[in-house]
Amino acid sequence: MSNKKNKVIEAATKLFAEKGFENTSMANICLEANVSKGLVYHHFKSKESILIEIFTNVTDKMIEMNAKSKSSQEPKLQLVQLIETIFYQLECDKTFFQLNLNIMFQPTTRQILKEQIEKRASILLNSVKNIFDQISLEKSTLLSYVFIAEIDGISLNYLTVFDEYPLDMIKQELINKYIHF
Amino acid sequence: MSNKKNKVIEAATKLFAEKGFENTSMANICLEANVSKGLVYHHFKSKESILIEIFTNVTDKMIEMNAKSKSSQEPKLQLVQLIETIFYQLECDKTFFQLNLNIMFQPTTRQILKEQIEKRASILLNSVKNIFDQISLEKSTLLSYVFIAEIDGISLNYLTVFDEYPLDMIKQELINKYIHF
Amino acid sequence: MSNKKNKVIEAATKLFAEKGFENTSMANICLEANVSKGLVYHHFKSKESILIEIFTNVTDKMIEMNAKSKSSQEPKLQLVQLIETIFYQLECDKTFFQLNLNIMFQPTTRQILKEQIEKRASILLNSVKNIFDQISLEKSTLLSYVFIAEIDGISLNYLTVFDEYPLDMIKQELINKYIHF
Amino acid sequence: MSNKKNKVIEAATKLFAEKGFENTSMANICLEANVSKGLVYHHFKSKESILIEIFTNVTDKMIEMNAKSKSSQEPKLQLVQLIETIFYQLECDKTFFQLNLNIMFQPTTRQILKEQIEKRASILLNSVKNIFDQISLEKSTLLSYVFIAEIDGISLNYLTVFDEYPLDMIKQELINKYIHF
DNA sequence: CATGAATGAGCTTTCATTCAT
DNA sequence: CATGAATGAAAGCTCATTCAT
Numbered sequence: 001m002s003n004k005k006n007k008v009i010e011a012a013t014k015l016f017a018e019k020g021f022e023n024t025s026m027a028n029i030c031l032e033a034n035v036s037k038g039l040v041y042h043h044f045k046s047k048e049s050i051l052i053e054i055f056t057n058v059t060d061k062m063i064e065m066n067a068k069s070k071s072s073q074e075p076k077l078q079l080v081q082l083i084e085t086i087f088y089q090l091e092c093d094k095t096f097f098q099l100n101l102n103i104m105f106q107p108t109t110r111q112i113l114k115e116q117i118e119k120r121a122s123i124l125l126n127s128v129k130n131i132f133d134q135i136s137l138e139k140s141t142l143l144s145y146v147f148i149a150e151i152d153g154i155s156l157n158y159l160t161v162f163d164e165y166p167l168d169m170i171k172q173e174l175i176n177k178y179i180h181f
Numbered sequence: 182m183s184n185k186k187n188k189v190i191e192a193a194t195k196l197f198a199e200k201g202f203e204n205t206s207m208a209n210i211c212l213e214a215n216v217s218k219g220l221v222y223h224h225f226k227s228k229e230s231i232l233i234e235i236f237t238n239v240t241d242k243m244i245e246m247n248a249k250s251k252s253s254q255e256p257k258l259q260l261v262q263l264i265e266t267i268f269y270q271l272e273c274d275k276t277f278f279q280l281n282l283n284i285m286f287q288p289t290t291r292q293i294l295k296e297q298i299e300k301r302a303s304i305l306l307n308s309v310k311n312i313f314d315q316i317s318l319e320k321s322t323l324l325s326y327v328f329i330a331e332i333d334g335i336s337l338n339y340l341t342v343f344d345e346y347p348l349d350m351i352k353q354e355l356i357n358k359y360i361h362f
Numbered sequence: 363m364s365n366k367k368n369k370v371i372e373a374a375t376k377l378f379a380e381k382g383f384e385n386t387s388m389a390n391i392c393l394e395a396n397v398s399k400g401l402v403y404h405h406f407k408s409k410e411s412i413l414i415e416i417f418t419n420v421t422d423k424m425i426e427m428n429a430k431s432k433s434s435q436e437p438k439l440q441l442v443q444l445i446e447t448i449f450y451q452l453e454c455d456k457t458f459f460q461l462n463l464n465i466m467f468q469p470t471t472r473q474i475l476k477e478q479i480e481k482r483a484s485i486l487l488n489s490v491k492n493i494f495d496q497i498s499l500e501k502s503t504l505l506s507y508v509f510i511a512e513i514d515g516i517s518l519n520y521l522t523v524f525d526e527y528p529l530d531m532i533k534q535e536l537i538n539k540y541i542h543f
Numbered sequence: 544m545s546n547k548k549n550k551v552i553e554a555a556t557k558l559f560a561e562k563g564f565e566n567t568s569m570a571n572i573c574l575e576a577n578v579s580k581g582l583v584y585h586h587f588k589s590k591e592s593i594l595i596e597i598f599t600n601v602t603d604k605m606i607e608m609n610a611k612s613k614s615s616q617e618p619k620l621q622l623v624q625l626i627e628t629i630f631y632q633l634e635c636d637k638t639f640f641q642l643n644l645n646i647m648f649q650p651t652t653r654q655i656l657k658e659q660i661e662k663r664a665s666i667l668l669n670s671v672k673n674i675f676d677q678i679s680l681e682k683s684t685l686l687s688y689v690f691i692a693e694i695d696g697i698s699l700n701y702l703t704v705f706d707e708y709p710l711d712m713i714k715q716e717l718i719n720k721y722i723h724f
Numbered sequence: 725c726a727t728g729a730a731t732g733a734g735c736t737t738t739c740a741t742t743c744a745t
Numbered sequence: 746c747a748t749g750a751a752t753g754a755a756a757g758c759t760c761a762t763t764c765a766t
Contacts, residue, residue: 002746020288022203025739036748037741043746047740102286104341105279107201121342145338145351152342153334157326160285161302161333170326185729207757217731222758224729364725382650384565387760398727399762405725409761464648466703467641469563483704507700507713514704515696519688522647523664523695532688547750569736579752584737586750 005043007033009057012050017099021051021109048112055103055113058096059120066127075134079147079178082131087171090155098159124148135181150174186224188214190238193231198280202232202290229293236284236294239277240301247308256315260359263312264332268352271336279340305329316362331355367405369395371419374412379461383413383471410474417465417475420458421482428489437496441540444493445513449533452517460521486510497543512536548586550576552600555593560642564594564652591655598646598656601639602663609670618677622721625674626694630714633698641702667691678724693717 011033015024026047030037044050073081090097103109104117128147132140154174158165192214196205207228211218225231254262271278284290285298309328313321335355339346373395377386388409392399406412435443452459465471466479490509494502516536520527554576558567569590573580587593616624633640646652647660671690675683697717701708 004746018288020203022201022287023289026741027739038743038748039746041741098286098288102283102288105283105286106203107199107279107283108204110341117342118344125343142347142350142354145343145347146354148342149334149338149351150331151334152337153330153332156333156337157330160291161298161329162306162326163299166323166326169323170330173323173327206755208755218758219732219760220730223731228757366725380650382565384563384649385651388762389760400727400764401725403762460648460650464645464650467645467648468565469561469641469645470566472703479704480706487705504709504712504716507705507709508716510704511696511700511713512693513696514699515692515694518695518699519692522653523660523691524668524688525661528685528688531685532692535685535689568734570734580737581739581753582751585752590736 002043004033004035004039008035008040008043008050009054013054013096013099016051016054016103017095020102021106051103051109051112052116055116058100059116062120063123066123069127075131076179076181078131079181080175082128083151083171083175083178086151086155087167090158091167094159097155101156101159147178185214185216185220189216189221189224189231190235194235194280195276197232197235197284198276201283202228202287232284232290232293233297236297239281240297243301244304247304250308256312257360257362259312260328260362261356263309264352264356264359267332267336268348271339272348275340278336282337282340328359364405366395366397366401370397370402370405370412371416375416375458375461378413378416378465379457382464383409383468413465413471413474414478417478420462421478424482425485428485431489437493438541438543440493441509441543442537444490445533445537445540448513448517449529452520453529456521459517463518463521509540547576547578547582551578551583551586551593552597556597556642557638559594559597559646560638563645564590564649594646594652594655595659598659601643602659605663606666609666612670618674619722619724621674622690622724623718625671626714626718626721629694629698630710633701634710637702640698644699644702690721 008029012024012029015028015032019028026037026040029050030040033040040050044053103113110117125144125148128144129140132143132147136143154167154170158167189210193205193210196209196213199205200209207218207221210231211221214221221231225234284294291298306325306329309325310321313324313328317324335348335351339348370391374386374391377390377394381390388399388402391412392402395402402412406415465475472479487506487510490506491502494505494509498505516529516532520529551572555567555572558571558575561567562571569580569583572593573583576583583593587596646656653660668687668691671687672683675686675690679686697710697713701710
């Protein structure tokens with residue numbers, strides 16, 4: 001992939017996260033990436049398609065990571081490790097999670113990425129369910145939904161609701177819950 | 182308050198929820214409310230100020246409801262009742278919750294309503310903490326954050342992540358958790 | 363004339379002078395005069411007509427003053443007195459002179475007040491020529507034009523060209539010129 | 544510089560002079576220049592900036608001409624030549640002088656171009672004073688102000704006050720004054 | 725006399741996109 | 746690959762004016 005195309009993707013990711021998709025103009029992206037409009041339209045057929053490519057890249061990484069992570073540990077420890085991983089990334093890449101949230105809740109962008117959003121959700125659900133299947137086949141679906149809701153709720157509150165959020169304490173509480181399951 | 186101003190607020194609320202703030206034009210609002218552009222700008226100084234007025238109205242209602250709801254029931258039952266109320270409203274007014282989410286995650290609108298968002302969050306936290314104080318003074322803050330994360334996570338998953346979400350089952354699971362606390 | 367109508371005229375005069383006719387809106391005038399739009403349109407048929415009334419009032423005063431000032435003094439002293447009067451007013455009412463200038467040079471307003479502007483010019487020319495007729499019947503027209511040009515040029519430079527203008531010195535130079543004519 | 548940008552400048556100059564800055568819309572300019580609105584905003588960041596560029600171009604030309612015109616003639620002849628040049632241009636480019644006047648008297652445009660207007664005034668004053676210094680060092684400043692006032696007054700009367708102005712006769716009178724100085 | 729809700733045309737400006745070079 | 750001039754639709758907003766009360 002050409003160097004300049006990457007610069008465009010990076011610039012767009014940054015700006016979409018900072019200002020939102022609708023408030024980022026092609027001109028903004030060109031300026032940030034230091035390329036011309038013509039070049040952007042050489043690599044991408046539209047502004048939407050930049051968004052799609054950014055989102056797809058991440059989905060692909062998620063699938064890849066998911067494939068690798070088939071651990072043979074005890075299920076409770078797998079849950080703990082999953083929690084640790086997610087919260088680690090949440091802290092490392094706040095902006096990126098924020099971008100994903102605003103894409104998912106903005107009706108327009110949501111519509112554009114509907115299929116991918118659903119795909120991601122089902123990957124995550126399956127991945128979590130695989131773990132809970134080892135704990136309780138009967139309640140595994142319900143437990144998975146609850147687990148995901150907890151993760152999403154904490155992320156959401158951390159990222160956009162509370163100014164000073166005791167993330168570590170709450171993470172610990174969650175780990176405690178599942179380690180004594 | 183004049184009839185037409187209300188029509189504008191209703192139209193704007195509907196469209197902001199359906200299409201997002203940035204994708205709703207003043208022309209759209211005028212068409213939906215069946216009024217002229219001039220009239221909208223006679224009542225509101227800008228598009229932003231419509232959003233602010235909508236959001237403020239709801240915040241005010243929240244404060245009012247909060248003041249009224251000081252129940253003298255057993256704390257566990259208060260939690261159950263709170264859960265029931267929130268999920269009832271979630272199902273009744275899906276669009277409105279969606280509007281709130283997309284406002285909170287869109288950087289621009291978030292900035293505009295920063296103060297109000299924080300105000301709302303602290304009202305909710307206090308309100309929940311008042312209940313948990315009666316259960317465990319020591320852990321009440323932590324428990325409140327967890328409770329709110331659970332509610333928010335479920336709402337988020339119901340509204341925007343999963344196409345077919347077993348909301349009732351999950352609500353029941355949550356009620357079970359807190360009734361046996 | 364009603365009190366409120368006067369307030370409108372005063373407000374409009376002030377704002378037209380400060381911001382120019384085109385940059386003053388009816389809403390601005392209403393706010394400044396503390397009256398409603400309906401009232402302004404009760405007294406004036408349009409924004410233009412306010413301008414016309416302001417300008418006409420001044421023209422009428424000029425005519426009146428001109429009628430009174432038929433002095434029987436020596437012509438040179440009449441010139442000196444005219445110079446003194448004009449410069450006195452220039453210093454007293456800078457804003458008002460500025461208003462007149464910008465009305466006269468803005469093509470739109472100029473067109474509206476074309477006839478009055480010409481009327482004023484001819485009154486002034488006649489008035490000055492009457493004095494110069496007593497000095498030199500032959501050259502009186504030319505001398506009048508020169509005199510008016512001198513007055514206008516000095517006013518213009520004082521009001522809008524130079525930041526620190528030695529008005530008094532120049533006035534004295536002019537008086538010297540005509541007293542030794 | 545691109546051909547179309549020049550067309551925009553020409554169109555804007557013409558229309559600003561004919562109708563005034565405030566009464567000329569971007570749509571007017573586009574129509575006159577036969578270009579799209581987008582193109583105008585590609586070359587100029589705002590309507591104001593068109594005005595600034597027009598004005599700056601002229602100021603630059605003035606400075607350039609001023610630099611070249613250091614003549615070694617007798618001072619009185621230099622004055623005569625300056626008068627001839629100014630009146631020649633005044634007759635050639637009536638519209639352009641009118642544009643300058645209405646920019647200088649319209650409070651808004653005046654504010655925008657405040658610095659340039661002052662710059663121009665000081666260039667002209669210096670240029671004239673250099674000549675009068677050779678006639679009378681003592682009175683050169685005063686004489687310069689008077690000279691400029693005469694020129695400006697005559698221009699103003701010619702351009703906007705009197706319908707039939709004996710420009711040539713008055714120019715001759717002025718030349719006579721300074722040739723017999 | 726007096727108010728201010730209401731209109732609709734028009735304003736400046738932005739923007740995704742195209743295309744000749 | 747790469748540029749940036751050029752387009753035209755649509756955005757947010759202003760404003761003189763009207764009219765029911």
